[in-house]
Amino acid sequence: MKVLVVDDFSTMRRIVKNLLRDLGFTNTVEADDGQTALPILEAGGIDFLVTDWNMPGMTGIDLLKAVRANPDLVDLPVLMVTAEAKREQIIMAAQAGVNGYVIKPFTAATLKEKIDKIFERIDG
Amino acid sequence: MTNDFRLALAKDLVIALEQGNELEADKVLDKIAEQKESQLFQEVGQLTRQLHDTMIGFSLDSKITAMTENDIPDAKERLQYVITMTEDAANKTLNAVEDLLPVSQSLNEQAAELSTKWERFLDKEMPFDEFKSMSAEITRHFQQSKGSLLQVQNGLNEILMAQGFQDITGQIIKRVIELVHDLETSMVELIRLAGGDRQSSGKQDNEHELPGPVVPGVDDKAGDVASNQDDVDDLLSSLGF
Numbered sequence: 358m359k360v361l362v363v364d365d366f367s368t369m370r371r372i373v374k375n376l377l378r379d380l381g382f383t384n385t386v387e388a389d390d391g392q393t394a395l396p397i398l399e400a401g402g403i404d405f406l407v408t409d410w411n412m413p414g415m416t417g418i419d420l421l422k423a424v425r426a427n428p429d430l431v432d433l434p435v436l437m438v439t440a441e442a443k444r445e446q447i448i449m450a451a452q453a454g455v456n457g458y459v460i461k462p463f464t465a466a467t468l469k470e471k472i473d474k475i476f477e478r479i480d481g
Numbered sequence: 482m483t484n485d486f487r488l489a490l491a492k493d494l495v496i497a498l499e500q501g502n503e504l505e506a507d508k509v510l511d512k513i514a515e516q517k518e519s520q521l522f523q524e525v526g527q528l529t530r531q532l533h534d535t536m537i538g539f540s541l542d543s544k545i546t547a548m549t550e551n552d553i554p555d556a557k558e559r560l561q562y563v564i565t566m567t568e569d570a571a572n573k574t575l576n577a578v579e580d581l582l583p584v585s586q587s588l589n590e591q592a593a594e595l596s597t598k599w600e601r602f603l604d605k606e607m608p609f610d611e612f613k614s615m616s617a618e619i620t621r622h623f624q625q626s627k628g629s630l631l632q633v634q635n636g637l638n639e640i641l642m643a644q645g646f647q648d649i650t651g652q653i654i655k656r657v658i659e660l661v662h663d664l665e666t667s668m669v670e671l672i673r674l675a676g677g678d679r680q681s682s683g684k685q686d687n688e689h690e691l692p693g694p695v696v697p698g699v700d701d702k703a704g705d706v707a708s709n710q711d712d713v714d715d716l717l718s719s720l721g722f
Contacts, residue, residue, distance in 0.1 A: 366648040369647075416691070440693060440694035441692065442695045442706045446692075447707060447717065460710055461648065462645045462649060
């Protein structure tokens with residue numbers, strides 16, 4: 358299982374990577390915004406996308422839309438981990454096809470719960 | 482009023498006075514006063530217009546008012562929140578380190594003690610009774626190690642999570658920097674305005690459509706934000722998630 362972690366803050370990427378490793382996802386790659394993430398996704402081999410929303414270049418919501426618009430990536434599980442907490446934004450992400458939404462600051466337990474839920478649904 | 486004209490009036494006045502023509506002298510004086518007044522009126526008129534324009538300029542640039550009324554106090558609260566977050570993170574990290582240092586120290590001492598004994602055993606210098614007590618110690622050490630290492634792992638995870646402050650505070654500070662920049666632009670405009678040069682467009686680059694991290698007491702006043710993960714989950718489940 359290969360996971361792509363997208364966030365413009367390298368500290369947050371490290372935190373998420375470490376938490377993922379704790380949860381058994383040892384194979385992770387990183388990108389610092391949607392623009393660098395998209396080619397990695399298009400190249401194939403990514404099984405799970407964890408992305409921030411607010412990033413320079415290409416935002417996480419645009420990345421999500423691009424992923425859902427691509428027939429090869431349309432079913433890719435996407436977890437959004439972001440400080441954006443406006444109700445309309447959460448609804449926007451849901452409508453764009455996000456699989457889970459975690460607001461920062463978050464706990465390790467929350468991240469685990471959301472990831473478990475995403476994979477339960479996929480496996481079930 | 483030109484100089485020649487004033488000179489002519491003055492000459493007329495002198496002639497009239499020399500001739501003892503009071504009537505004519507009064508007339509000339511009136512003329513002079515009239516000229517003076519009309520110039521004064523013109524100047525007052527000009528000043529009024531300038532004032533009027535400036536006032537319009539001020540109301541056009543109401544942004545600066547909004548900034549002093551809302552954005553600056555907001556920015557203060559945001560920066561206060563940054564202090565709180567960094568302090569929290571520092572405390573969490575320090576607490577974890579302070580809790581873990583004695584744990585690792587005690588493990589280290591136990592291991593050192595046991596390894597000395599173990600060497601004596603290997604060198605066949607250990608009486609059987611002592612060997613029995615060492616076995617019990619080793620068992621205890623293994624049990625304690627398991628618990629202690631779990632504690633270390635949890636503490637390290639806490640330290641890891643505490644670093645999340647850098648992302649959030651970074652985003653907040655970036656916004657405050659933008660505000661300072663906007664304020665600077667507005668001040669420059671105001672100075673230009675006061676100098677009578679009103680070429681500036683007053684255009685504001687408000688491309689920041691993303692609200693960013695929620696600062697308690699600042700961004701959650703309107704009640705349109707999710708204040709915690711439970712709110713998010715409730716909202717999503719209400720949407721059938």
